[in-house]
Amino acid sequence: MEYVIMFISAIFVNNIVLSQFLGVCPFLGVSKxxxxxxxxxxxxxxxxxxxxxxxxxxxxxxVKLHIEFMQTVSFIxxxxxxVQMVEIILKKISPSLYQALGIFLPLITTNCxxxxxxxxxxxxxxxxINNVGAANPNMMNLPQAVVFAVATAIGYxxxxxxxxxxxxxxxLSNVPKVFKGVPIAxxxxxxxxxxxxxxxxxx
Amino acid sequence: MISDGIIKNNPTxxxxxxxxxxxxxxxxxxNGMGMGLATTFVLILxxxxxxxxxxxxxxxxxxxxxxxxxxxxxxxxxxxxxAYLPSLYETLGLFIPLIVVNCxxxxxxxxxxNKHSVCxxxxxxxxxxxxxxxxxxxxxxxxxxxxxGSFFGLKLIEGDGMLAFILAPGAFIALAYxxxxxxxVTGKKA
Numbered sequence: 001m002e003y004v005i006m007f008i009s010a011i012f013v014n015n016i017v018l019s020q021f022l023g024v025c026p027f028l029g030v031s032k033x034x035x036x037x038x039x040x041x042x043x044x045x046x047x048x049x050x051x052x053x054x055x056x057x058x059x060x061x062x063v064k065l066h067i068e069f070m071q072t073v074s075f076i077x078x079x080x081x082x083v084q085m086v087e088i089i090l091k092k093i094s095p096s097l098y099q100a101l102g103i104f105l106p107l108i109t110t111n112c113x114x115x116x117x118x119x120x121x122x123x124x125x126x127x128x129i130n131n132v133g134a135a136n137p138n139m140m141n142l143p144q145a146v147v148f149a150v151a152t153a154i155g156y157x158x159x160x161x162x163x164x165x166x167x168x169x170x171x172l173s174n175v176p177k178v179f180k181g182v183p184i185a186x187x188x189x190x191x192x193x194x195x196x197x198x199x200x201x202x203x
Numbered sequence: 204m205i206s207d208g209i210i211k212n213n214p215t216x217x218x219x220x221x222x223x224x225x226x227x228x229x230x231x232x233x234n235g236m237g238m239g240l241a242t243t244f245v246l247i248l249x250x251x252x253x254x255x256x257x258x259x260x261x262x263x264x265x266x267x268x269x270x271x272x273x274x275x276x277x278x279x280x281x282x283x284x285x286a287y288l289p290s291l292y293e294t295l296g297l298f299i300p301l302i303v304v305n306c307x308x309x310x311x312x313x314x315x316x317n318k319h320s321v322c323x324x325x326x327x328x329x330x331x332x333x334x335x336x337x338x339x340x341x342x343x344x345x346x347x348x349x350x351x352g353s354f355f356g357l358k359l360i361e362g363d364g365m366l367a368f369i370l371a372p373g374a375f376i377a378l379a380y381x382x383x384x385x386x387x388v389t390g391k392k393a
Binding site: 194 | 267281297373383
């Protein structure tokens with residue numbers, strides 16, 4: 001039940017793009033077509049889950065050595081290394097999957113979602129574990145952290161794919177000249193965010 | 204050179220980079236300005252360091268090296284904020300460590316600092332940083348005025364204002380209209 005609430009919360013109530021503003025750059029950048037949005041979503045979900053797992057364990061080490069202030073530096077290095085590694089492995093094992101996801105992987109290092117989620121799970125700041133009533137309210141345990149990461153990434157995917165669908169339609173409509181491109185996309189995102197606000201209070 | 208970063212290549216309105224902090228931290232003018240200045244700080248210092256060591260770094264590992272340099276300055280900034288501006292640190296929260304992955308900082312390092320002299324890079328950092336700060340402050344002003352009826356914390360209009368502008372939807376919509384106004388005024392096309 002706890003995990004179900006976590007999923008609902010991360011997908012609808014606290015959607016990472018539409019209510020927390022993380023990962024807006026790729027949200028605007030790769031949402032012109034539904035199939036690229038699908039590719040990006042799959043790549044992000046995979047990397048976020050993996051990166052959260054690794055950085056969660058790394059945080060344990062940092063705490064043990066009393067160098068928590070190195071969090072930002074070490075996390076971003078691990079994430080960058082991880083993305084590079086995934087790219088190399090994917091190229092070797094599954095060239096067809098690499099063809100589909102390859103171009104998105106380098107972009108993911110600078111996607112704030114990966115670092116954002118990694119930091120969120122080790123701090124209490126955005127954790128809604130409190131509401132769920134875990135044993136230690138200050139930190140998630142490992143399964144919770146991974147489920148949270150996957151749920152957040154799925155929330156991102158839902159928003160991205162919905163948005164790409166709308167933008168495909170938008171291409172065909174007659175938009176005032178100054179609004180073309182980013183401004184109309186932002187307004188669309190705003191309306192989508194307004195719709196998602198309807199879910200607030202659900203969890 | 205400085206005005207280039209503010210108007211011609213404004214990171215927010217023209218290049219559309221660094222959208223996450225732009226939308227996430229501008230609930231009030233002060234927060235927007237704080238975030239803008241924090242990013243400017245990192246941008247100037249990382250531009251200076253990267254331009255001075257660019258020749259030593261092998262081409263293959265330049266991106267990871269840049270990220271480490273940027274992350275070090277972000278850590279310094281984090282410690283400074285915790286020591287001297289704890290309340291702003293609380294409000295900006297997650298967005299301070301996320302300066303590391305702000306595309307503006309890495310973008311300027313890759314597109315400008317590694318090819319130009321230290322002095323030019325510092326000026327570029329100041330220009331781009333100011334452009335970003337101005338954009339965030341303006342967006343913060345608009346959202347604060349519409350959302351809570353105040354200006355830099357000074358209450359101008361009685362009542363609550365339109366809450367939607369403090370929350371997520373207003374951020375997207377306010378930024379869209381500001382971008383349109385910017386395009387109209389400067390006569391730039393997308």
